[in-house]
Amino acid sequence: MGLFKAVKQALAGRVEPGRSLGRHGILVYANTSEVIRAEAALKEAGWLVSVKGPPPELRTGCDLVIEFPLVEELAILRLLDQAGLTPLQSAPVDGPLLRPVDLFQTVDYGRHLMIRAANMKLTVEKQSRRIVNVSGGGCPDVPYLAQEMIGKTLDEAPSPRQIGHTLCGYALQLAFEEMQRRC
Amino acid sequence: MLAVAGAIPWPELPVVEGLATLDGPRLLIDARPVAAVARGTAALLAAAVSASQALGGPPVMAHLVGDIGAGQGSRALYAHLARILPERQYAALVFHYLQPDVDWHGRVLLAVEQMRPRPLLIADAGFMYAAKMGGMAPSYDLFTPDAGELAFLADEAAPHPFYTRGFILHEEAQAPALIARAHAHGNAARHLLVKGRKDYLASGPEAIEALPGPDCPVLECVGGTGDTLTGLAAALLAAGQPMARAARLAALTNRLAGQLANPTPASQIGEIIARIPAALALALRQIPA
Numbered sequence: 001m002g003l004f005k006a007v008k009q010a011l012a013g014r015v016e017p018g019r020s021l022g023r024h025g026i027l028v029y030a031n032t033s034e035v036i037r038a039e040a041a042l043k044e045a046g047w048l049v050s051v052k053g054p055p056p057e058l059r060t061g062c063d064l065v066i067e068f069p070l071v072e073e074l075a076i077l078r079l080l081d082q083a084g085l086t087p088l089q090s091a092p093v094d095g096p097l098l099r100p101v102d103l104f105q106t107v108d109y110g111r112h113l114m115i116r117a118a119n120m121k122l123t124v125e126k127q128s129r130r131i132v133n134v135s136g137g138g139c140p141d142v143p144y145l146a147q148e149m150i151g152k153t154l155d156e157a158p159s160p161r162q163i164g165h166t167l168c169g170y171a172l173q174l175a176f177e178e179m180q181r182r183c
Numbered sequence: 184m185l186a187v188a189g190a191i192p193w194p195e196l197p198v199v200e201g202l203a204t205l206d207g208p209r210l211l212i213d214a215r216p217v218a219a220v221a222r223g224t225a226a227l228l229a230a231a232v233s234a235s236q237a238l239g240g241p242p243v244m245a246h247l248v249g250d251i252g253a254g255q256g257s258r259a260l261y262a263h264l265a266r267i268l269p270e271r272q273y274a275a276l277v278f279h280y281l282q283p284d285v286d287w288h289g290r291v292l293l294a295v296e297q298m299r300p301r302p303l304l305i306a307d308a309g310f311m312y313a314a315k316m317g318g319m320a321p322s323y324d325l326f327t328p329d330a331g332e333l334a335f336l337a338d339e340a341a342p343h344p345f346y347t348r349g350f351i352l353h354e355e356a357q358a359p360a361l362i363a364r365a366h367a368h369g370n371a372a373r374h375l376l377v378k379g380r381k382d383y384l385a386s387g388p389e390a391i392e393a394l395p396g397p398d399c400p401v402l403e404c405v406g407g408t409g410d411t412l413t414g415l416a417a418a419l420l421a422a423g424q425p426m427a428r429a430a431r432l433a434a435l436t437n438r439l440a441g442q443l444a445n446p447t448p449a450s451q452i453g454e455i456i457a458r459i460p461a462a463l464a465l466a467l468r469q470i471p472a
Contacts, residue, residue: 031254053346063342107403112448114404119331119344123404123448132449135222135406136331138308138344140280141252143223144192146406165252166282167345 025070026054027080028089033165035064036173038085040161042066045079051170055093064167067093104178113183117174118167129154129183139166154180185231185421186271186302187414188246188264188310189224189279190256191217196249198256198263203228203245208453212245219453222407224279226452227307230414231277233459234436240422241274254282257309261287269297275421276302277413278310283343288313292322303420306372307413315370316342323372325426327413330358330379337361339368363388374426376416378409382434384427394431395469396438399446407452412437415459428470435466 029035035051042049047068054065068076070092080086105116112132114123120142123133130153134146141164149157160173187203201213209216210225218225224247231243246264250256260281268276268291276295288310295304305325306314314320315336328336334357335344358377365371366388375385380403382394402408415436419429437455439462444454 033253053342109401109404109448112404114448116331118347119329119335121404125449133404133406133451135404135408136329138280138283138312138332139252140190140192140250140254140257140282140309143190143221143225143280144251146222147192163251165254167343169252171345 024067025073025090025092026052026065026067027076027087028054028065028091029085029087031165032064032167032170034085035066036161036164036170038080038083038087039066041080041083041085042068042076047072047076047079049076064170104175106182113179115175115178115182117178118171120168120171120175122172122175122179124154124179124183126183131157134172137168137171139168141165141169142172145169145172154183184241184244184273185235185275185277185417186244186246186273187224187228187231187277187279187417188260188281189227189277189308190248190250190260190281191223191225192251193218193249194251194253194256196247196256198246198248198259200244200246200263203232203243205229205232210245212247217247220456222410222452223308224410226407226410226456227277227279227414227417229453229456230411230459231418233456234415234418234463235422237460237463238418238422240418243418244273250280250282252282254284257282258284258287261291265290265294268294271298272300273298273302275305275417277305277307277417278314279306279410279413280308281310281313283309283313283316285313285317288317288319292319304372305413305417305420307409312343314372318369320365320370320372325374325376325416325420325430326372327376327378327409327416329409330377333358333361333365333375333377333379336365336370336375337368339364339370358383359391362391374430376412376430376434378412378434378437382412382438384430384434386426392427392431394434396435397442399438399441401446401448401450402438402441404448405441405446405450405452405455408437408441408455411440411452411456411459415463428472431470432463432466435470436462439465 415433
């Protein structure tokens with residue numbers, strides 16, 4: 001890890017982005033799958049950004065935006081441009097943004113383990129680490145994600161982050177990561 | 184006629200419509216196979232077709248499109264529905280897995296308001312999210328949320344279940360309070376059929392009835408049990424059952440079908456759908472007219 005990145009991560013670990021600096025901004029994209037890719041690119045580069053619900057005036061449906069420290073806007077936009085992930089809009093926000101549900105619920109059925117993240121549930125056979133069910137959710141990538149993931153092990157299955165597009169897909173990614181941590 | 188609109192995970196599928204039938208594990212539209220009977224709108228349609236046949240009810244018209252979450256298919260179906268619905272006559276109309284989009288939802292609802300007679304309106308999944316977010320929930324006759332989605336309806340600030348605020352707990356025991364809160368903020372349909380550890384029918388903020396049925400906790404793992412509940416309720420309503428009996432029968436049939444399938448956390452929804460005719464016959468005997 002480069003020195004700049006290490007220092008940036010250390011700083012980011014001490015302060016919540018955008019809060020201690022007084023202002024934060026949001027990056028707006030045309031769809032949730034672009035938000036998810038931009039979040040991954042920024043986190044890979046060491047930025048401690050977070051995914052939130054957009055302010056009411058920007059909501060159109062199944063939306064996410066990326067919250068970032070406004071003072072870092074230029075560097076973040078440059079990185080996103082280089083990654084081919086230029087946002088539709090970058091805007092300062094003053095009001096609080098909605099926080100995603102961050103509680104996990106786990107149910108142990110003996111041979112199987114179910115983890116719920118927000119509105120999505122993932123069930124795995126513990127011994128084989130094979131995904132046996134996906135339930136919950138209402139966005140149109142849920143049946144597709146289930147089709148692509150069920151029957152595969154946690155190592156074989158595509159991650160929802162790779163093939164999902166919506167908030168339900170993002171919630172399933174959280175359950176998937178938690179399942180990988182536990183199994 | 185009962186009509187169902189939704190997306191299935193076949194991205195190349197354009198907007199199609201036609202009569203839905205079943206051929207074992209395959210869903211047919213106008214006798215052509217379009218999808219495996221898995222979770223989502225295919226499961227809803229399979230349950231509705233199975234129940235309607237058993238009841239001697241009306242045929243089921245499907246309005247489908249392929250969409251794996253990018254939203255283009257959903258928007259094409261929204262546009263199609265906004266164009267064709269004013270000329271259609273349906274007893275009941277179900278909106279299901281579609282990319283939530285408040286603007287398109289509003290246009291489709293305007294088209295529904297031109298239908299004569301106005302069909303019973305049922306919404307679940309993404310379309311229900313858009314109805315709530317657009318402030319139009321009271322225009323619907325029935326929503327069929329699960330426990331988490333009920334918490335979302337109860338949270339007036341949440342645009343999606345993903346953002347349901349932490350103080351609004353997804354606790355099963357909270358269902359009556361959440362129903363009242365959803366009504367208080369205008370975010371409930373006239374009737375709510377809530378699927379959870381215990382199912383509820385709410386016909387207003389206070390007329391809340393816990394519905395009977397066997398408890399199979401492992402069914403929480405099985406994707407599609409909410410879809411089959413919606414399909415059963417829709418088929419019963421389209422066959423002329425009043426709302427209260429349709430909801431009671433749908434909830435009991437769904438639970439009995441699950442029980443008859445002897446489920447495990449790895450069971451798939453097709454195993455449960457196959458038990459619907461037997462389960463419906465049992466439920467009709469337990470809940471007399």
